[in-house]
Amino acid sequence: MRKKLRNNILCLLALLMLFTLGACSHDEAEHTAGDTEYTCPMHPQIVQNEPGTCPICGMDLVPKSGHGTEVEITEELAFLLRPTNTTVVSSVATTKAQEKTVQATVEMAGIITYDPRRVYTVPARVGGRIEKLFVKYNFQPIRKGQKLMEIYSPELITAQKELLYLVESAPEDKQLIEGSKQKLRLLGATDAQINRLIRTGEESYTFALYSPYDGYVIGLNTAAPTATPSLAGVAAASTGGGMGSMGGGSGAGATAGSSPTPTTGTEGVQLREGMYVSTGQPLLRVANPNQLWAEFNVPAGEVSALAKGAPVQITFPQLPDERLEAKVDFFQPFYEEGESFAKVRVYLPGQQKLAMVGQLVTARASYTTPPALWVPKTAVLDIGTRSVAFRKVKGVFEPVAVTVGTTEGKEVQVVEGLQEGNVVAANAQFLVDSESFIKVHK
Structure with missing residues (x-):
């Protein structure tokens, strides 16, 4: 009897232990199932806490990977994980x-042009009428001292009469005579003309205008204003000599200075005999071709690499075997509107027989890069x-x-x-x- 009771107690204890273990396993399973998340392999945005199907594609949801130990992403691993x-x-x-x-070069394209310091303007120092014209067309070669034209000017006639009067009436007043000579010089008379005037004692009604420069004529009065003479001033200036003429000459000189009044000019009018010119009017320009320069376009990104004095080798397209060595002399300090090129000027050494104004040339400028x-x-x-x-x-x-x-x-x-x-x-x-x-x- 006692033995049977002990067996019953052991069975009850075994059943109680099994029941307790089963309850723990059930709770743990429920707890684990509650923490599991399910997702769609094709649509990872679909996530839920229980199994099922994807509402988008109908596929069975699968458990998401469990949370494991965090892996440290080293530099080597990051390199392998890159796309x-x-x-x-x-x-x-x-x-x-x-x-x-590196010794680098810049390719440049340019054109031969005048040295602007050797382009001169010959103006009219007095107003008057052109009696004879010896310069007929543009690019006519002239030399220094060559006669360009003869002008009739009331103002010059008056100044000649004043000098002759002083030489005859007050030869001892050297200062006054020199002042009268200087006035004639400022009006364009040469020393040879003044000495001839004193020697002959007769005023000249036409005065020759001589070229002060060598070169050839360009822009032969491309904008020449015409002028209307004052007949009263001309008549007064051409009166006789003596004391009376001296006084009249002074008055005539003032009148004559304002008589060739400029009127509206016409662009492109050429000088011709018989036309009137006013004081200060540019008659022509003279270009001396003995010194020329080349003007090149340099891309904006490369102009900073060049410096003044950088060596330049110029080539001529029609003479591929010819080379001209020169140096960079000037940088234009601005860009032309709408352009991305800088202007670089290079003086051509000496008198160049190969170069002509307007000729297209190419060049290579050398420099050392930083x-x-x-x-x-x-x-x-x-x-x-x-x-x-x-x-x-x-x-x-x-x-x-x-x-x-x-x-x-x-x-x-x-x-x-x-x-x-x-x-x-x-x-x-x-x-x-x-x-x-x-x-x-x-």
Whole structure:
């Protein structure tokens, strides 16, 4: 009896233990099931706490991966986890970006033009009428001292009469006589003409105008205003000599100074005999071609590389074997409106037989670049909106955006994007097939 009771108690204890373990397992299962999240393999935005089907595509939901131990992302692991379109695996030849100075050149196109310091204007020093004209057309060669024209001027006649009167009536007053001579000089008379006037004692009614320069005529009075003479002033100036003529001459001189009054001119009117000119009117221009210069256009990005005195080699298209050595002399300090070129002027040394005004020429200016990174031109790929080089990192090539500067020969200057010693693909064009899916690093 006692033995049977003990067996019953042991059975009850075993049943109680099994019931307790089952309840714990059920609670744990319920707790685990409640923490599990289910999602759609095709639509990860669908998440719920119990199994089911995707309301979008109808697929069975699957449990999301459980929370495990957090993995530390090291530099090596991060490199492996990068997207596949950020690197290229290839065995192309490589090169290194080198920092150095290079002897570079700038190609320039230009034109031969006048040296503006050797283009002179011959004005009319007195008003009057052209009696004889010895310069007939533009580009007519003239020399210094050559007679250009003869002018009849009431003001000159009056000044001659004053000098003759002083020489005859007050020869001892040297200062007054010299002042009268100086007045004639300022009106355009030469010393030879003044000495002839004193020697002959007779005033000349026409005075010759001589060229003070060598060269040839350009712009022969391209804007010549006409003038209307005052007949009263002409008549008064042509009266007789003596004391009376001296007084009359003074009055006539004042009248004559204002008599050739300029009127509205016509553009392009050429000088001709019989026309009137006014004081200060530009009659013609004289250009001396013994010294010329060449004016070149330089791209705005390259003009800063040049300096005054930089050597320039000029070539002539019609004479490809001829070379002219010169130096940069002047930089125009502004850009022409709407242009992206700077003007550079180069003096041609000596009297050049090859150069003619208006002739088109080309030139190469040499300069030394500052220290910068240089790579072969083939190592940089222009993809339209940017330039790309392929830098080798841990056995693969990653594209990087670069900014290029001067190109010289087979090398190009890299302003930004690479560092000295970076290994890059020597031929970026070889990887052009990868350009469509490559993600460029800035």
